[in-house]
Amino acid sequence: xxxxxxxxxxxxxxxxxxxxxxxxxxxxxxxxxxxxxxxxxxxxxxxxxxxxxxxxxxxxxxxxxxxxxxxxxxxxxxxxxxxxxxxxxxxxxxxxxxxxxxxxxxxxxxxxxxxxxxxxxxxxxxxxxxxxxxxxxxxxxxxxxxxxxxxxxxxxxxxxxxxxxxxxxxxxxxxxxxxxxxxxxxxxxxxxxxxxxxxxxxxxxxxxxxxxxxxxxxxxxxxxxxxxxxxxxxxxxxxxxxxxxxxx
Amino acid sequence: xxxxxxxxxxxxxxxxxxxxxxxxxxxxxxxxxxxxxxxxxxxxxxxxxxxxxxxxxxxxxxxxxxxxxxxxxxxxxxxxxxxxxxxxxxxxxxxxxxxxxxxxxxxxxxxxxxxxxxxxxxxxxxxxxxxxxxxxxxxxxxxxxxxxxxxxxxxxxxxxxxxxxxxxxxxxxxxxxxxxxxxxxxxxxxxxxxxxxxxxxxxxxxxxxxxxxxxxxxxxxxxxxxxxxxxxxxxxxxxxxxxxxxxxxxxxxxxxxxxxxxxxxxxxxxxxxxxxxxxxxxxxxxxxxxxxxxxxxxxxxxxxxxxxxxxxxxxxxxxxxxxx
Numbered sequence: 342x343x344x345x346x347x348x349x350x351x352x353x354x355x356x357x358x359x360x361x362x363x364x365x366x367x368x369x370x371x372x373x374x375x376x377x378x379x380x381x382x383x384x385x386x387x388x389x390x391x392x393x394x395x396x397x398x399x400x401x402x403x404x405x406x407x408x409x410x411x412x413x414x415x416x417x418x419x420x421x422x423x424x425x426x427x428x429x430x431x432x433x434x435x436x437x438x439x440x441x442x443x444x445x446x447x448x449x450x451x452x453x454x455x456x457x458x459x460x461x462x463x464x465x466x467x468x469x470x471x472x473x474x475x476x477x478x479x480x481x482x483x484x485x486x487x488x489x490x491x492x493x494x495x496x497x498x499x500x501x502x503x504x505x506x507x508x509x510x511x512x513x514x515x516x517x518x519x520x521x522x523x524x525x526x527x528x529x530x531x532x533x534x535x536x537x538x539x540x541x542x543x544x545x546x547x548x549x550x551x552x553x554x555x556x557x558x559x560x561x562x563x564x565x566x567x568x569x570x571x572x573x574x575x576x577x578x579x580x581x582x583x584x585x586x587x588x589x
Numbered sequence: 590x591x592x593x594x595x596x597x598x599x600x601x602x603x604x605x606x607x608x609x610x611x612x613x614x615x616x617x618x619x620x621x622x623x624x625x626x627x628x629x630x631x632x633x634x635x636x637x638x639x640x641x642x643x644x645x646x647x648x649x650x651x652x653x654x655x656x657x658x659x660x661x662x663x664x665x666x667x668x669x670x671x672x673x674x675x676x677x678x679x680x681x682x683x684x685x686x687x688x689x690x691x692x693x694x695x696x697x698x699x700x701x702x703x704x705x706x707x708x709x710x711x712x713x714x715x716x717x718x719x720x721x722x723x724x725x726x727x728x729x730x731x732x733x734x735x736x737x738x739x740x741x742x743x744x745x746x747x748x749x750x751x752x753x754x755x756x757x758x759x760x761x762x763x764x765x766x767x768x769x770x771x772x773x774x775x776x777x778x779x780x781x782x783x784x785x786x787x788x789x790x791x792x793x794x795x796x797x798x799x800x801x802x803x804x805x806x807x808x809x810x811x812x813x814x815x816x817x818x819x820x821x822x823x824x825x826x827x828x829x830x831x832x833x834x835x836x837x838x839x840x841x842x843x844x845x846x847x848x849x850x851x852x853x854x855x856x857x858x859x860x861x862x863x864x865x866x867x868x869x870x871x872x873x874x875x876x877x878x879x880x881x882x883x884x885x886x887x888x889x890x891x892x893x894x895x896x897x898x899x900x901x902x903x904x905x906x907x908x909x910x911x912x913x
Contacts, residue, residue, distance in 0.1 A: 354842040354862040358728035367729065378843050434694070435703055460842055462724050464706045469662070469694035478774035479662060481691045484836075494778075498837055499687035500791050502782035504660065508775050518843060519836045550703025550737040554719065559730050562868055565889035567880070574892045575902040578874065579910055581890055586872045588794070588851040589818060589907060
């Protein structure tokens with residue numbers, strides 16, 4: 342099986358986010374960047390499929406040189422090949438999907454994986470956009486996946502339940518937490534990843550359709566009142582929720 | 590300007606988000622001038638489509654086929670895009686639900702349209718629609734202007750008002766979009782719904798438990814309180830990672846970002862990634878033994894005490910109030 346996994350390099354979820362002086366981007370000073378958490382599930386699923394069916398796993402990332410760090414993590418986890426689509430121009434989901442789809446078209450993988458969303462822009466659109474661009478079926482937010490004889494049966498999360506989707510490969514999947522338990526890179530994997538080549542490609546420029554006009558911090562919430570320190574505070578809390586907040 | 594509003598139904602019932610999307614389309618149309626076309630897709634949806642009548646649509650379309658009774662990413666996207674073309678819609682609104690977030694990217698590609706997902710506000714500025722959407726799970730907000738001719742937006746559920754029915758009742762037109770077998774390449778074959786459970790992403794009230802609950806067995810009181818309030822159960826990442834609660838209840842940056850009217854954080858200290866996912870809740874109550882817990886920095890009301898004493902007392906007090 343030829344498996345492709347598209348990964349992103351994003352601020353750690355524990356990072357505080359501040360706005361850069363241009364008022365459109367985040368201030369990257371002091372921010373640690375990591376492999377997008379949902380992409381770990383996508384990589385793990387590829388590695389498991391490869392272990393079961395043989396084949397190769399190709400990790401692809403679109404961005405600047407800093408993305409090599411995340412591609413190395415993928416190599417350390419066990420992917421066979423890493424490709425950097427080197428481009429630092431601002432791109433919206435459509436433009437990211439276009440660059441990835443152009444490359445994926447060349448390699449014709451049997452299954453293409455993404456994290457269900459990148460925890461920076463949170464658009465959750467790129468994976469399914471790539472599927473549409475390549476004319477492939479897809480399952481987004483997958484929490485369970487079985488592939489046998491070219492047919493995939495996947496479960497995806499919906500509000501208050503799950504739905505089971507059946508599709509024929511080649512196909513696109515976006516991974517949700519719960520799909521598997523991602524492995525930690527082994528020491529041997531980390532060592533050998535350092536010397537593996539990372540192929541670089543230059544994607545075609547693409548127009549940004551969804552333009553960021555401004556970025557700001559959400560209005561800060563002020564700490565409210567501490568009503569009390571024991572059970573005697575409860576009637577007052579319930580009264581406030583009922584009469585002041587009017588939420589119960 | 591023509592706005593196409595995709596009104597989601599499941600099991601032949603319109604979702605609350607359907608009214609939110611149609612009503613928001615009307616609000617935008619009132620500012621920018623134009624028509625609202627509501628679209629319902631399913632098996633026999635003509636009757637339920639009529640329920641949208643007074644919510645601001647100029648026209649309501651029902652596309653119904655037996656095979657559309659179950660969701661299909663590929664087929665639904667095709668129907669939405671074909672209707673958009675036929676009606677020459679400039680703006681497409683969908684809910685940012687499991688269904689909307691799955692079909693919207695396909696619709697955008699089919700129409701060569703830019704997309705802004707999970708929007709929480711819209712304004713009209715010199716004829717342009719500016720959408721506000723959270724990024725970094727709500728640690729920042731962006732204002733987005735889409736420059737393509739057709740624009741796709743998905744709306745976070747529970748944020749926009751659903752409006753109320755007015756006398757301006759649009760009629761339902763049944764219309765057909767021919768679909769081939771290949772259009773159903775992605776097809777749902779089975780849906781399992783946890784009966785009577787409210788999803789944390791759709792809930793108006795959420796009672797969330799953290800590591801301070803000490804063990805999975807103690808979540809009974811969280812469930813009970815959520816039950817009394819008619820809300821959903823949420824959980825912190827620590828609790829989900831420990832296997833105490835299912836991951837679909839996780840609130841925070843690698844879980845769900847929520848904006849309920851009331852969020853009760855029980856024994857949750859409030860890590861950055863958790864606060865990002867829930868700080869846009871209208872009212873936040875924090876119950877924690879540690880008076881220095883970061884959750885108190887954003888809580889409207891706090892009680893510094895042991896959750897095991899406070900939660901049962903809130904339940905009793907609320908039951909009395911609600912006469913349950």
